[in-house]
Amino acid sequence: MGNTLVKSQLNDVKVFLTKSILTIEDFLNETTIAEMNLENDEERSYIKLIFSNLRKLVVYSAENFETCSIILQNEPFQKAAAEKTLYKIYHQCIEEFFSPKNDAWFEDSRSAYTGRNSIKFYRNVSESVVHLIKSLEGDFQRIREELEYYETDYRTKMIQTK
Structure with a gap:
């Protein structure tokens, strides 16, 4: 891929990361587990798992946002x-x-074909959590489709250099 296309994708991903970080941080800053009226310790443990995964997403997104910013500022542009x-x-x-390592939720891949949201929770969760995930899913899906190329291309390059 040419430098211009890669640079454009990096800019697009940087904007996506900014939006995702702000959305998740706003949710985490405004929502407490105590106000969710959880009925038992199992529900409390499950919502903690969800919050933990959301915090992890913010950290990963923020780190990668910084990396995008640095690469975009460098001249000449470092395509690799x-x-x-x-x-x-x-x-x-x-x-x-889409598939958190801590199993906070899962992707129902069949839902993607029907145009419905594909993220499913193992237990009932508050409407605010459902709304947050639904609001993020479309952009995550769009970026996933754009970046799938790098999944195969980068692995191929790494195998060829060994």
């Missing part, structure tokens, strides 16, 4: 570094959103 960063964003942010 940009591609590596896009690959990293795919794994740390996008895959973590």
